[in-house]
Amino acid sequence: MRRTSFADMSCAIARSLEIVGDWWTPLIIRDVYLGVRRFDDLVTDLGISRNLLTARLDHLVDQQILERRRYQERPPRHEYGLTEAGRDLVPVLMALMAWGNRWAGLTDGPPAVLEHRPCGNLFTPLIVCPHCGEQVTADDVKVHPGPGGRVGPGTWLLAERLTQSDVS
Secondary structure, eight states, X not given: OOOOOOTXXXXXXHHHHHXXXXXXXXXXXXXXXXXOOBHHHHHHHHTOOHHHHHHHHHHHHHTTSEXXXXXXXXXXEEEEXXXXXXXXXXXXXXXXXXXXXXXXXXXXXXXXXXXXXXXXXXXXXXXXXXXXXXXXXXXXXXXXXOTTOOSSTTOHHHHXXXXXXXXX
């Protein structure tokens, strides 16, 4: 069954989900980031079928999230690495991990914790304003229409609401 495409929506979240929004993609990116880079190792670690992993990896290479590198000629074998776009997804996954640690019912505690290498301290990701350094929460943000916003699929009401008044 083909899912609905978000490719034509004038929404950065929808367009991002078009690229990385299936269930397996964050886990594939997580594994590659953590050093599980070879096809057979990804199959083993994730418990994903070979044909589904092939399709997901091909998509991520096509979208320039991952790069494929041959490490063996006969038979041909590849490993995968994060591109710049893939590395830019890692903090997003860290934020999702922090949310899951807090809200996803992990009764035994977090499966992994994060250490900031430069200072050696454990941390929980948070978003801060680059101007004042304060933590940003949902209540602290006012959304304004951007130059790429338009009324259309996925934003019929939102685009109109954004142009009428600031959304908090």
